[in-house]
Amino acid sequence: MNCKLRRLDLLRNGQKSDCELHVWHPDKMKEGKRCPCIFRCHQVMLISASAEFERLIRDPEFQKNKRVISVEDASSTAYEALLLYIYTYEVCNAVTIDMCGDLMLLAERYKMLDFIDCYIDKLAHQEWPMEVVLQVFHLASEHNHPALMDLVAKKILPVATQVLKDNSFLKLSVKELKALMIILKQDGTLSDHELLTSLKNYQEVNNLHYENMEQFQQFVEVTQLFGHVLFEVDGTIVLPEANEPSPEE
Numbered sequence: 001m002n003c004k005l006r007r008l009d010l011l012r013n014g015q016k017s018d019c020e021l022h023v024w025h026p027d028k029m030k031e032g033k034r035c036p037c038i039f040r041c042h043q044v045m046l047i048s049a050s051a052e053f054e055r056l057i058r059d060p061e062f063q064k065n066k067r068v069i070s071v072e073d074a075s076s077t078a079y080e081a082l083l084l085y086i087y088t089y090e091v092c093n094a095v096t097i098d099m100c101g102d103l104m105l106l107a108e109r110y111k112m113l114d115f116i117d118c119y120i121d122k123l124a125h126q127e128w129p130m131e132v133v134l135q136v137f138h139l140a141s142e143h144n145h146p147a148l149m150d151l152v153a154k155k156i157l158p159v160a161t162q163v164l165k166d167n168s169f170l171k172l173s174v175k176e177l178k179a180l181m182i183i184l185k186q187d188g189t190l191s192d193h194e195l196l197t198s199l200k201n202y203q204e205v206n207n208l209h210y211e212n213m214e215q216f217q218q219f220v221e222v223t224q225l226f227g228h229v230l231f232e233v234d235g236t237i238v239l240p241e242a243n244e245p246s247p248e249e
Contacts, residue, residue: 004088004089004090007045007087007088008084008087008088008092010042010045010087011039011040011041011083011084011087014040016042017040017041017042018041018042018043018067019040019041019042019043019046019057019062019067019068019069020038020039020040020041020067020068020069021038021039021041021068021069021071021079021083022036022037022038022039022068022069022070022071023036023037023039023071023072023074023075023076023079024036024037024070024071024072025037025072025075025076034072036070037076037079039079039080039083041083043057043067045086045087046086049086049110049112050086050110050111050112051111052109052110052111053069053110056069057069073105073106073109074102074103074105074106075099075102077099077102078099078102078103078105078106079106081099081103081119082103082106082107082110082112082115085112085115085118086112089118090118091115091118091119091121091122097123097126097128097132097136098132100119100123100135100136100139100148101139103115103116103119104116104139104140104143104145104148107119108143116145116148117147120147120148120151123151124151128155130156130159130163130168131172131176133152133155133156134152134156134172134176134179134180135176136148136152137149137152137153137156137179137182137183138175138176138179140152141179141182152183153183153186153187156180156183157183157187157189160180160183160184160187161189161190163180164184164190164194164198167201169198169202170201170202170205170206172202174208174215174218174219174222175218177199177202177219177222178218178221178222178225181195181199181222181225182225185225185226192226193239193240195226196223196226196229196237196239196240197239199219199222199223199237200236200237200239202219203219203236203237204236208235209234209235209236210234210235216235223237
């Protein structure tokens with residue numbers, strides 16, 4: 001048995017473990033109750049991988065709690081992926097796109113950015129639904145992760161023009177719309193006039209005007225990607241003539 005499999009076996013079977021990680025989650029059988037998913041771990045492995053795990057283990061509370069670390073900031077599946085990486089330096093389990101938020105959170109909390117890079121390599125070979133692409137783009141932006149943003153852009157560009165033409169983008173949330181516009185504007189395949197025309201179409205279909213002030217303000221933020229955009233009295237976008245420079249030029 002090679003080294004990686006030996007370490008994996010240690011985690012899977014809890015052999016010679018000297019601490020536990022308890023990931024708390026709602027109990028499906030008992031409404032309103034919570035129960036832990038328990039991972040039997042090894043202090044030396046956790047400490048070697050993460051300064052944050054070392055801090056938690058060195059804390060006097062760790063011994064008082066019978067060498068148990070309790071967490072509830074992410075799913076047990078995400079923590080399992082993190083532990084598997086710590087023990088094998090690979091993302092071994094079946095990663096999914098919807099785990100992205102939790103995994104990025106854990107990578108930051110435990111200061112293990114190489115973990116999220118490994119996860120991104122796995123994601124690159126999967127098919128991504130359009131709505132998921134935009135959600136992941138938001139996460140990448142919020143967490144300031146350029147590599148993931150680049151991957152998202154590569155996933156969306158082959159179909160982005162079609163998304164505008166078949167009007168499927170009209171069903172996006174305003175935040176998802178902003179992510180789409182950022183990608184398309186940076187790509188430069190479509191002109192600013194074409195993108196602003198799509199924004200106006202989105203505005204009309206979704207009734208984003210002054211009377212819907214909260215949503216309208218979010219929509220205005222999207223238009224600011226194109227510089228100083230003008231609006232009608234009722235809040236409707238004023239499109240420049242097709243041969244005019246874009247508002248930011």
